[in-house]
Amino acid sequence: MSGRTPEGDALTALVLPAFALNGEFLAAAAMITAPHELTPAQWQVLGAVLDGPLPVSEIARRIGLTRQSVQRVANDVAGRGWAEWSDNPRHRRAKLLVPTERGREAIGAIVVEQQEWADAVGARFTAEDLRALTELAGRVVAASRAYRNATRTGPPSGPGADPGPAAARSGA
Amino acid sequence: MSGRTPEGDALTALVLPAFALNGEFLAAAAMITAPHELTPAQWQVLGAVLDGPLPVSEIARRIGLTRQSVQRVANDVAGRGWAEWSDNPRHRRAKLLVPTERGREAIGAIVVEQQEWADAVGARFTAEDLRALTELAGRVVAASRAYRNATRTGPPSGPGADPGPAAARSGA
DNA sequence: GTCATTTTGACAGCATGCTGACATAATGAC
DNA sequence: GTCATTATGTCAGCATGCTGTCAAAATGAC
Numbered sequence: 001m002s003g004r005t006p007e008g009d010a011l012t013a014l015v016l017p018a019f020a021l022n023g024e025f026l027a028a029a030a031m032i033t034a035p036h037e038l039t040p041a042q043w044q045v046l047g048a049v050l051d052g053p054l055p056v057s058e059i060a061r062r063i064g065l066t067r068q069s070v071q072r073v074a075n076d077v078a079g080r081g082w083a084e085w086s087d088n089p090r091h092r093r094a095k096l097l098v099p100t101e102r103g104r105e106a107i108g109a110i111v112v113e114q115q116e117w118a119d120a121v122g123a124r125f126t127a128e129d130l131r132a133l134t135e136l137a138g139r140v141v142a143a144s145r146a147y148r149n150a151t152r153t154g155p156p157s158g159p160g161a162d163p164g165p166a167a168a169r170s171g172a
Numbered sequence: 173m174s175g176r177t178p179e180g181d182a183l184t185a186l187v188l189p190a191f192a193l194n195g196e197f198l199a200a201a202a203m204i205t206a207p208h209e210l211t212p213a214q215w216q217v218l219g220a221v222l223d224g225p226l227p228v229s230e231i232a233r234r235i236g237l238t239r240q241s242v243q244r245v246a247n248d249v250a251g252r253g254w255a256e257w258s259d260n261p262r263h264r265r266a267k268l269l270v271p272t273e274r275g276r277e278a279i280g281a282i283v284v285e286q287q288e289w290a291d292a293v294g295a296r297f298t299a300e301d302l303r304a305l306t307e308l309a310g311r312v313v314a315a316s317r318a319y320r321n322a323t324r325t326g327p328p329s330g331p332g333a334d335p336g337p338a339a340a341r342s343g344a
Numbered sequence: 345g346t347c348a349t350t351t352t353g354a355c356a357g358c359a360t361g362c363t364g365a366c367a368t369a370a371t372g373a374c
Numbered sequence: 375g376t377c378a379t380t381a382t383g384t385c386a387g388c389a390t391g392c393t394g395t396c397a398a399a400a401t402g403a404c
Contacts, residue, residue, distance in 0.1 A: 010290040010291055010295075010302065011286070013302035013303070014293060014294060017193075017305055017306050018197050020309060020313045021189075021194070021309050021312060021313060022194040024316045024317060025316065028316050028319070031320055039360090040360095041360060055382080056383070057381070057382055065361075065362095066362065066363085067381095067382070067383070067384090068363085068384080068385090069360070069362070071383070071384070072359095072360080072361095073359095073360080076359095091381095091382085092370090093368070093369055093370085093381090093383060094370095095383090115183060117316070118182040118187075121186060121312065121316050121319060122182025122183075122185065123182075125311070125315075129308060130182065130186070131185070133186075133189055133308045134185050134188070136297075136301060136304065136305045136308070137192055137193050138189070139296070139297070139301075140193060140293060141192050141196045143297075144199075144200050144289070144293050145196060147200070147293060211389070211390090213389075227353090228352080228353070228354095229351075229352055229353080238391075239354090240353090240355090240393085241390070241391055241392070243354070244389095245389095245390080248389095263352085263399075264399065264400090265351095265398070265399050266351090266352060266399085345404100346404085347402100348402090348403085348404105349400100349401080350399100350400080350402095351398100352398085353396100353397090353398085355395085355396085356393105356394085357392100357393090358391105358392080358394105359391085360390090360391090361388105361389085361390090362389080363387090364385105365386085366383100366384085366385085367383090368383085368384105369380100369382075369383095370379100370382090371378100371380075372377100372380095374376085
C-alpha cells in the first residue's frame with residue numbers, strides 16, 4: 001500500500017473511495033428499510049414487482065442477481081406477508097410474485113424516503129459534480145475490466161447459458 | 173427511480189457508480205488472489221500480519237472488521253497452512269497470528285500483482301482525476317452520513333465498548 | 345488482595361451473495 | 375410425435391459480514 005507511482009498512490013485513490021461509498025450507501029439503505037421491517041435485499045426484490053407480477057428468474061435478471069439468491073429472498077418476502085405467489089397462466093412452473101397491499105404500502109414509503117435521501121445528498125453537489133462522479137467511476141470500471149480481460153489466463157469463457165451475474169460479485 | 177430533482181436523477185448518479193466500482197474491485201481482487209488459492213478476505217487478514225504477529229482483535233481493528241469475522245478467517249488461514257498461532261508472552265489468551273513462509277510468499281506475490289493492477293488502472297487517469305474521485309467520494313460519504321445522523325430516530329448511541337465496525341456494513 | 349470493569353477469544357445463528365447439481369417444464373428442430 | 379436444448383425452480387453448500395452471548399484473562403480502583 002505504498003505510494004510509489006507517478007500518479008500518487010493509485011491503489012489507495014481507487015479502492016478506498018469505492019469501499020467508503022459502498023459502505024455508506026449500504027448503511028443508508030439499511031437505515032431506510034429497517035423501520036419498515038424490510039431488509040435492503042427484500043426491498044429490492046419487492047420493488048421489482050411493484051409494476052406487475054414477475055417470476056423469480058425475471059426478477060433476478062432485472063436486479064442483477066442469480067435466480068437462487070432472488071428465490072430465497074422472494075420466499076422470505078412471501079412468507080412474511082409482503083407478497084404472494086400467483087399462478088402463471090402461461091407457465092405451469094413459473095409462479096408469479098405479486099406484492100400484497102401491505103407490501104405495496106411499505107415499498108411506497110421506502111421509495112419516498114430513499115428519494116429524500118438521494119435528494120438531500122444530491123443537493124450538496126452540482127450537476128457537474130454528479131456527472132463527473134458517474135463518468136469517473138465508469139472509466140475506472142472500464143479500465144479495471146480491460147485489465148482483467150487482458151490478464152485472465154483461462155479460455156475466454158464459452159457461451160454458457162446460466163452464468164449471468166457472476167464475476168462482478170465473486171468476492172464478497 | 174425517476175429523475176425529478178433539479179440535479180438530475182441524483183439516486184442513479186450516486187448509487188450506480190458506487191455499486192459498479194465496488195463490484196469491479198471485488199472481481200479484480202478475486203482474480204488476483206484466486207490463483208494463489210487465497211480469497212480476498214484471507215489475503216486481507218494475512219496481509220495484516222506481514223509486518224509482525226498480531227492477535228485477532230488487533231487485526232480486526234486494523235482492517236476494520238469485527239473480531240468475530242476476523243477470527244473465522246484467521247482460523248481458516250491457519251488451518252490451511254498459511255499462518256500459525258504462536259503464544260503471546262504478554263497475554264495468555266491472545267495468541268498471535270504469524271504467517272508461515274508459504275503464506276508470506278503468497279502474500280508477497282499478491283501484493284505485487286495488486287499493485288500492478290492499481291498502476292495499470294491508475295495510469296489511465298490524471299493525478300487530478302484520482303484526486304477528484306477521492307474528493308467527490310469523500311464528500312458524498314460525508315453528506316450521506318450527515319443525513320443519517322440528522323434523520324436517525326433512536327438515542328445517539330451511547331458509548332458502547334464493542335460496536336466498532338457496525339453501521340457501515342450492516343446491509344450486505 | 346479483592347472485586348468490578350474492560351478486553352479478548354470463542355461459539356451460535358442470521359443475512360446475502362455465489363456456485364454446483366438436478367429435475368421438470370417449455371421450446372424448437374426434425 | 376419425438377427428442378435435444380433451453381429455461382426454471384429448487385436443494386445443498388460455501389464465503390463473508392454482522393450481532394448476540396459467554397467465559398476467561400487482564401486491568402484498575404479500593
